[in-house]
Amino acid sequence: MAHYDFNMPITEAQARALRVNDTVTLNGTLFGIRDATYIHMFDRGRRTRFDMNGHAVIHTAPNVKWVGETRATPCGYAPVCIGTTTSDRMERFTRQLMSEYGVRIVIGKGGLREGSLGAFRDLGGVYLAIVGGAAALETTWVEQIEDVDLDDLNPESLWKFRVKGFGPLLVSMDSHGGSLHTQVNQSARDRRAATLAALGVKI
């Protein structure tokens, strides 16, 4: 269980060095992406002008405040509260996000499924579990909203955040077939019969 501090972007080798239960803290650029962003990019053929090669995305739609373009708010938005949403709904987009845009890290809560695990294995990537619902804390790790694209989808725009000390986050899916989510789910299902028996349920 090692800890890594990354200045984004990272290389394939850096992504492949990570193993389940390692921890990672991010610095620099982090992209925010969400259901509608994915749908428009991959089902409706829209492209982003952002270079996401080697970068990390987080499953989010932030609370922001329009304050106008200033030095501190170059795209006009100030962060209010930035947190993380459940990843599972966006499972089917992981491979395309990696193969078309070169993304190496997906950050979310609740984990992704077998398809994403395969994409991490084939293309060299990881999933980092953040603590969902801890958005007040997460917001303190965001220095600035540097830029925004596809903003007609607001709040589900493609956000470009600048972060500092973003973490530590837990590697819960790696490029070696490891998934803490699968492991915990399997072990919980293995306890189903005993739990029902303790409740007096006749199976």
Added chain:
Amino acid sequence: MKVDLKQVEEACKELYIRALKLLPPDIKQGFERLDRGETDATGKAVLGTMIRNIRVAEETNNLLCQDTGIPIYNVLIGAGVEIDGYQLKQAIARGCERATREHPLRSSVVHPVTRKNEHTSCGRAVPVINVDFAPDAGVLSIEMIPKGSGSENNSWLKMAVPADGIDAIKTFVVDCVLDAGGKTCPPTIVGVGVGGTADLCVHLSKVAATRPLGTHCDDPEGARLEAELSGAVNQLGVGPQGLGGDSTSFAVHVEMAATHITMNPVAVNMQCHSARRARATFTTQGVTYGF
């Protein structure tokens, strides 16, 4: 008592913001209890981050979670309270919209087909407004619940049959907790509706999921189910965020209604660990805020 609708609008704005920022004391105590009992290292670390987040939200006057949810207002009208029901609903919606624009908050509400977001947290039949009546003389109470989607997406109804008995209810609850895994942002309050019609059963599961910790079903059979299931779901090892541990749920809550001789419905609605709610109480003395 005559209710001032301007005061209701202001309160409904204030309630949305308060609910998003201040976690009720019973939930904070629930966290302390789970933290004391958690034996898994990852589970313990995750709970620690959640508890730290509650403090950071208070210190920075920020929202606990970015999910502003679907706004729900539960109105309880006491005896002798005079109010125009239609205007009351309009005042609630105005307060909800003003909170969204003036704070500002992320509007999480869209048209279900076009997915268009009006950036008001309002839309057709939203905010959800439930109205009920109470014997309390001269008291109007409005409870606000911002219901997050991570937990709301984990909602189920099963129209079991009488021959399936109570075993069907117990099995269904355990299976829902397994299906939800980490998607529902555990530790959760598992809300269980038992009986009624299909829609009443689902409504009861929401009432159960959003009830304060430490309260119990006022039907003895329901209270017994709560005790049994609360222990059982924490044997599964799903843990905080579904990353493993003892703290899968704060509690299982049950609400009941009589049902048909041919029916045995059970519904489950989950409340995530950010179990937010706020309450405004109106009397002739004015308005007071609490949980």
